[in-house]
Each structure stands twice: as C-alpha cells, then as structure tokens.
Amino acid sequence: QEDLTMLGLLRLDMIGTVDVTPKGEPGLLSLAHLNPPSPQGPLYTLLKPTLVHQCPVSFETFIRELESDLQRRSGSQTMAQGQTAILVSASPKSKAEQEEHLTELAELASSADLTVIDRLFQRTERGHHRFQLGSGKLKDVLMQAMQKGVDLLIFDQDLAPAQLRAIEEVTDLTVIDRTQLILDIFAQRAHSREGKVQVELAQLRYLLPRLSGQGTSLSRLGGGIGSRGPGETKLETDRRRIRERIDHLEREIEGFARHQDQRRSRRVRQEFPVLSIVGYTNAGKSTLLNALTNSVVSTAPRVFETLDTTSRRLHLPHGHEAILTDTVGFIRDLPKDLLAAFRTTLDELHDADLFLHVVDAGAKDLDAHI
Ligand SMILES: Nc1nc2c(ncn2[C@@H]2O[C@H](COP(=O)(O)OP(=O)(O)OP(=O)(O)O)[C@@H](O)[C@H]2O)c(=O)[nH]1
Ligand SMILES: [Mg+2]
The missing domain is CATH 3.40.50.300 (P-loop containing nucleotide triphosphate hydrolases)
Incomplete structure (x- = not known):
C-alpha cells in the first residue's frame, strides 16, 4: 500500500516490487501503473504478479503509450470543463458546521466559474498546523486531486503565508483560500472605476505578505549564505512597486470619498x-x-x-x-x-x-x- 501511495504522490508511471525467496533468488514481480485521471476510474492498476523472467510487459512501448495517454487525457479534460477544484476544510468546528460552510464555499466557487469535483474536511485540534490539516489527510486530498485531474485546492480557512507555501510545495497544485476566492470574484465583477480600485487595493494588501513569504524560499534557492539571490532583489523591487501602487490607490479612494461627500450634501439639500x-x-x-x-x-x-x-x-x-x-x-x-x-x-x-x-x-x- 505504501508503494502505491508513492506511485501516486511522486507521479511515477509505474512501480514494481520483487519478492526475494528464502534462498535469495528473485520470486514474484508485482507491477502497478498510473491511470489517466478520470472522475470515476481508479488512480492505478495492479497487474497480476508473475515470475521475474516471465514479465508480460515490454516496458519501452508500454511506458511510451501510457505517457501519451496521460498527456492526451489531461489535455482534453482541462479544455472541456474549465478549471476544476477540490474544496478542503480543516478546523475544530463540528462536521455539520464545516459541511454547511463548504456548501457556501461551493457557491462561491461556482460563482467564479469553477467546477467543484469533491469536498473533503477534517476535524482538527485547535492550534497551528503546518498544512492546516494533518499530513495524512493532505495525502488523501492529493491522491483525490490526482485521480480526478484537479488543478486547484480551495481551503475554507484562511491560510498563513507559510502554510500556503508548504501545501503548494507538497502537492504541486495551485492552492488558494476563501479570502482569495472572494477577491477573485470581486475582481471578475467590478465594473465601475471605484469598484476596480477598491478590489485592486484589497488584492495587493493580501498579496504583499505572501510575496515576502516567497522571498525567503527564493533566497534559499539562490544558495549563497548571506548573499542575496537575484530572486530576492527582484522581489524587493516588486514589493516596493506594490507598496507604491497601494499608496496611489489609497489616494484615489480618498478622492472618491470627497466626491461622495459632495454628492451626499447635494442629496441632503x-x-x-x-x-x-x-x-x-x-x-x-x-x-x-x-x-x-x-x-x-x-x-x-x-x-x-x-x-x-x-x-x-x-x-x-x-x-x-x-x-x-x-x-x-x-x-x-x-x-x-x-x-x-x-x-x-x-x-x-x-x-x-x-x-x-x-x-x-x-x-x-x-x-x-x-
Ligand atoms: N424564488 C425567488 N427568487 C428570487 C426572488 N427575488 C430574487 N430571486 C432570485 O434570486 C437570485 C438572486 O437575486 P439578486 O437580485 O441578484 O440578488 P442580490 O441580493 O442582488 O445578490 P448579489 O448582488 O449577488 O449580492 C436571482 O436569480 C433572482 O431571480 C424571490 O422573491 N423569489
Ligand atoms: Mg445584486
């Protein structure tokens, strides 16, 4: 079972185990391979064990066919259905309450034109978790996501910048939380100048701390201890530009507020x-x-x-x-x-x-x- 989990998590094409007889000779060979993602089908197929020298698979052709099949399926799926998502909730709240909140999250998701494939939740202890939910449960989520060819995880709880990064690193999927989903919807819908400015300001304020979070990991990638990697310098610039933009938008909003006051007093008259x-x-x-x-x-x-x-x-x-x-x-x-x-x-x-x-x-x- 552990090998099969590895097959999924590492996205290997195929994994095999060879038994060793008490005499130290090779015994049965067990093979399993990934299946192309599909909402119903199983994630992998287990082949019938055979003796090593009777192995039924011609690896080179088999893997090549499997690869092209995987590629074709994932391509057609994203084209046909738009973005798909799994909703995740992990909190000390009761099952009923989490389910109710996930229903609302699903409404938000469909309002953002996402297709919700699955909802998963876990009751956790109070306190801070590295992944918001337990690491075993995260593996479950990931297996589901891969089996169903999902490209987005949406958490009902707000994620700290470090959590967001940790989950993205482990799953290799796009991860957002409810706040970001709401911000996206607002960004899609804002029509007036005022609405657009307000949404952009909120998005930048949300982005800023998350950007500095990425800065630490990028500078680590840069390698040299004490030296600032190129990524870090660029981020510094990005951050400064974002702050400048925030200042600018805040002034614009003040302008709206003054305008609003005038409108208001006219109305009072x-x-x-x-x-x-x-x-x-x-x-x-x-x-x-x-x-x-x-x-x-x-x-x-x-x-x-x-x-x-x-x-x-x-x-x-x-x-x-x-x-x-x-x-x-x-x-x-x-x-x-x-x-x-x-x-x-x-x-x-x-x-x-x-x-x-x-x-x-x-x-x-x-x-x-x-
Ligand atoms: N059955 C029923 N449906 C209604 C009634 N009033 C509105 N609706 C429907 O409810 C949906 C939402 O209505 P909206 O007027 O857009 O609601 P809103 O409060 O302005 O929503 P937001 O602007 O998204 O916050 C629409 O599909 C309406 O057709 C009603 O009295 N009865
Ligand atoms: Mg309305």
Missing part, C-alpha cells in the same frame, strides 16, 4: 429620504430594486453579482419621492482587507434614512444570514 437595500449576498436585493423602480440592474442566481452601488429614484404614492439604493451584499467572515477597501461603498449606508433588509426566506441557515 434635495431632502429626499434615502432607503438602502441591504442583506446577505444573493438574497434578492437587486431584484427588489428593479421591481420597485423599473430598473435593469443585473440579477443572477449567484453570489456577489452586484458590487457597485446603484441609486434610483422611487416614486411613492401621493407624489412623494425617495432614493432607493442597492449595494454589495454581505457574507459571513468577510475578508478584512476587502472590508477596509470597500469602506467608501459601505459609507453610503450612513446616508440611509431607512434600511430595507432583504432576507431569502428559503435559505437553509436563515439565522446566520441575518
């Missing part, structure tokens, strides 16, 4: 009451705005469809008017970089005279959404 639609993401906020004001804000059965604030005039009976605004939805454990970056968007809520809290009564964990 007009003395229209402001009604703000708030609520969990995908609850139906934009649909309500459209229905009440005859607008065409984009709605979709996926999370974070709306990022930009929209304000519309609402005609009430008896000739009264109000401003109705629709804005970005909430989600539990909103990444704090994102929260900070979206301050100008959220500041709009200060203007509200009334909140309309939209709740999807059909949501499974209704209370958690309120």
Whole structure:
C-alpha cells in the first residue's frame, strides 16, 4: 500500500516490487501503473504478479503509450470543463458546521466559474498546523486531486503565508483560500472605476505578505549564505512597486470619498429620504430594486453579482419621492482587507434614512444570514 501511495504522490508511471525467496533468488514481480485521471476510474492498476523472467510487459512501448495517454487525457479534460477544484476544510468546528460552510464555499466557487469535483474536511485540534490539516489527510486530498485531474485546492480557512507555501510545495497544485476566492470574484465583477480600485487595493494588501513569504524560499534557492539571490532583489523591487501602487490607490479612494461627500450634501439639500437595500449576498436585493423602480440592474442566481452601488429614484404614492439604493451584499467572515477597501461603498449606508433588509426566506441557515 505504501508503494502505491508513492506511485501516486511522486507521479511515477509505474512501480514494481520483487519478492526475494528464502534462498535469495528473485520470486514474484508485482507491477502497478498510473491511470489517466478520470472522475470515476481508479488512480492505478495492479497487474497480476508473475515470475521475474516471465514479465508480460515490454516496458519501452508500454511506458511510451501510457505517457501519451496521460498527456492526451489531461489535455482534453482541462479544455472541456474549465478549471476544476477540490474544496478542503480543516478546523475544530463540528462536521455539520464545516459541511454547511463548504456548501457556501461551493457557491462561491461556482460563482467564479469553477467546477467543484469533491469536498473533503477534517476535524482538527485547535492550534497551528503546518498544512492546516494533518499530513495524512493532505495525502488523501492529493491522491483525490490526482485521480480526478484537479488543478486547484480551495481551503475554507484562511491560510498563513507559510502554510500556503508548504501545501503548494507538497502537492504541486495551485492552492488558494476563501479570502482569495472572494477577491477573485470581486475582481471578475467590478465594473465601475471605484469598484476596480477598491478590489485592486484589497488584492495587493493580501498579496504583499505572501510575496515576502516567497522571498525567503527564493533566497534559499539562490544558495549563497548571506548573499542575496537575484530572486530576492527582484522581489524587493516588486514589493516596493506594490507598496507604491497601494499608496496611489489609497489616494484615489480618498478622492472618491470627497466626491461622495459632495454628492451626499447635494442629496441632503434635495431632502429626499434615502432607503438602502441591504442583506446577505444573493438574497434578492437587486431584484427588489428593479421591481420597485423599473430598473435593469443585473440579477443572477449567484453570489456577489452586484458590487457597485446603484441609486434610483422611487416614486411613492401621493407624489412623494425617495432614493432607493442597492449595494454589495454581505457574507459571513468577510475578508478584512476587502472590508477596509470597500469602506467608501459601505459609507453610503450612513446616508440611509431607512434600511430595507432583504432576507431569502428559503435559505437553509436563515439565522446566520441575518
Ligand atoms: N424564488 C425567488 N427568487 C428570487 C426572488 N427575488 C430574487 N430571486 C432570485 O434570486 C437570485 C438572486 O437575486 P439578486 O437580485 O441578484 O440578488 P442580490 O441580493 O442582488 O445578490 P448579489 O448582488 O449577488 O449580492 C436571482 O436569480 C433572482 O431571480 C424571490 O422573491 N423569489
Ligand atoms: Mg445584486
């Protein structure tokens, strides 16, 4: 069994063991080879043991055919289905709670146009782990990933930069956490200048510490003790450029905030009451705005469809008017970089005279959404 695990983990084409008889002569030869990734098929095939000199396999042809088969399959799979992912959760929380969170993570993943192939979770002790989950469980995850030809692991828990690196090193897969997934979705969806700036700022703030983490491993690769490898110098430049960009974006956001103040005071002069639609993401906020004001804000059965604030005039009976605004939805454990970056968007809520809290009564964990 251990040999078979090695076959998978090291991505060998084939592995064989030879028994040794008590007399010291070669006995039975057992061979196993990898299969091309497929969602249902087994990871490897075990051949029937034979005597060494009766070995049925002509290695050169066999390996060549296997290699081209592996290549063909992995090629066609990524073309046909787009990116595939395995969701992973490891925390001291109960099984039920982790499952529920993974369901939400799956919604986030499909909102980012990823195909979720599998979900795996583990209940762990509190405290810091090198891989977030146990190393045995990580092997399980990796075997699943290889068997199913998956290219992305998504963790429900936030990973420390060192954990992220350790997992990537062991698995050779792309690893992201929930925060990064949410940032990616926001980046895909942001349309307004303001939204784009806010998302980029959040992404850079998230990236910066992770970049310096990679710096240590790169300088180790550079080899010379005490000498700075070329990678390190480049990273120093990258880091400085990122900091400069962050400064720049922060100033731009301040500009938006001033602009917003002016807009606000104009609105106060007009003395229209402001009604703000708030609520969990995908609850139906934009649909309500459209229905009440005859607008065409984009709605979709996926999370974070709306990022930009929209304000519309609402005609009430008896000739009264109000401003109705629709804005970005909430989600539990909103990444704090994102929260900070979206301050100008959220500041709009200060203007509200009334909140309309939209709740999807059909949501499974209704209370958690309120
Ligand atoms: N069954 C039902 N579906 C609804 C209702 N209101 C909205 N929906 C659907 O729910 C989905 C989400 O609606 P949106 O209006 O985009 O939700 P949102 O709160 O603006 O979502 P985000 O902008 O992504 O945070 C859409 O597919 C709507 O068609 C409703 O009252 N009943
Ligand atoms: Mg919306």
